[in-house]
Amino acid sequence: MVKRTVVIPLxxxxxxxxxxxxxxxxxxxxxxxxxxxxxxxIALLTTGWVxxxxxxxxxxxxxxxxxxxWVGTTAAWAALGLGLLAERTAPHVPPAxxxxxxxxxxAYWTVGSFTALSLWRWRRENWRPRLFLLAWAAACAVxxxxxxxxxxxxxTHGMGVSAE
Ligand code: HEM
Numbered sequence: 001m002v003k004r005t006v007v008i009p010l011x012x013x014x015x016x017x018x019x020x021x022x023x024x025x026x027x028x029x030x031x032x033x034x035x036x037x038x039x040x041x042i043a044l045l046t047t048g049w050v051x052x053x054x055x056x057x058x059x060x061x062x063x064x065x066x067x068x069x070w071v072g073t074t075a076a077w078a079a080l081g082l083g084l085l086a087e088r089t090a091p092h093v094p095p096a097x098x099x100x101x102x103x104x105x106x107a108y109w110t111v112g113s114f115t116a117l118s119l120w121r122w123r124r125e126n127w128r129p130r131l132f133l134l135a136w137a138a139a140c141a142v143x144x145x146x147x148x149x150x151x152x153x154x155x156t157h158g159m160g161v162s163a164e
Pocket of ligand 1: 031032033034035038041042076077079080081082083084085086087090100103104107108110111143146147148149150151153154159160
């Protein structure tokens with residue numbers, strides 16, 4: 001059911017976008033997709049922490065926190081993939097290279113830590129909610145540091161910004 005309603009339209013959309021980009025000669029502008037994706041993990045994983053911290057004040061809260069974590073982690077993987085594509089296709093600015101390396105390293109730590117948190121939440125073995133919340137907060141700090149360095153790339157160094 002989920003397959004039919006979600007996966008098929010998403011796959012069709014991705015295929016149509018890829019064909020359009022290829023046909024219109026935009027394949028070198030694939031870096032434009034990274035900024036489209038990054039806001040989803042940032043919003044879901046930070047707001048998800050707040051929902052998780054609210055505990056059981058309402059019956060639906062723990063379930064909502066789990067789904068925000070899982071969907072946010074999937075979105076972080078998408079941001080990582082599109083970031084690697086952006087690295088290969090965006091116009092490079094040599095003074096930005098140190099920041100780019102730091103941004104990339106932090107992104108791996110972000111995705112790794114949220115993947116571990118997702119598995120922890122899913123297995124629910126030796127469940128330690130306080131420790132879990134603390135670990136989620138630490139992972140959010142790494143995520144926000146990644147996003148900050150991404151902002152530096154664009155708004156300080158002008159990576160991917162046209163001179164026109
Ligand atoms: C969790 C993963 C990641 C997050 C949350 C993230 C976040 C961001 C943010 C917030 C920006 C600024 C976008 C804007 O507002 O214009 C950015 C730009 C950028 N990031 Fe990432 N990033 C991630 C992974 C990566 C990876 C793995 C790379 C590969 C080196 C990368 C390469 C870039 C590049 C080249 C830019 C500037 C050009 C562009 O926006 O396409 N990112 N990133």
